[in-house]
Amino acid sequence: EIVLTQSPGTLSLSPGERATLSCRASQSVSSSYLAWYQQKPGQAPRLLIYGASSRATGIPDRFSGSGSGTDFTLTISRLEPEDFAVYYCQQTWYTFGQGTKLEIK
């Protein structure tokens, strides 16, 4: 069973800053099957990135994904107020990371 570990657990930043979120897999995974989701309080998750680096439809280009093997990164280049949320990585459909909470500093 592949385990996804996200870090940090909580990230405190200000609007306009750059956010870097990490997702590490317990063994190598296919980049094709690595996705990122955003979840705001009281809402369902929303697909941001699939295939490790492809933005989903309608996702602003300030969101980018990268990585391969066991280490993957979600980067938000300049934080907007609406970006403060919880972010999850996922490997295939089976496994989610525990989430990173991005909060306003």
Add this chain to the structure above:
Amino acid sequence: QVQLQESGPGLVKPSETLSLTCAVSGYSISSGYYWGWIRQPPGKGLEWIGSIYHSGSTYYNPSLKSRVTISVDTSKNQFSLKLSSVTAADTAVYYCAGGRWLYSIDYWGQGTLVTVSS
């Protein structure tokens, strides 16, 4: 525009069976996506429960497999979840979802809170 809507009881007694249905609109279930259920206990992370293809092929989380049944009704364009022998640990928001199998979950329902309590 693909939309998913969960329905079912919000309160289930311990040891009974949780039953939810997801109605899909804006897309035919038979057209090619996979469909499934994900849950989220209050204040916690996401857990995949299982998935189904319109042909009826199913995939289940091994930790829940003995208690889960997912079925599809293409004539009604909906799919369903049954989780038996529930306990308080099964209290969660249950999301139905659809997408490209293994690649991404593209569409999500709004979620429905199911509480297990006597």
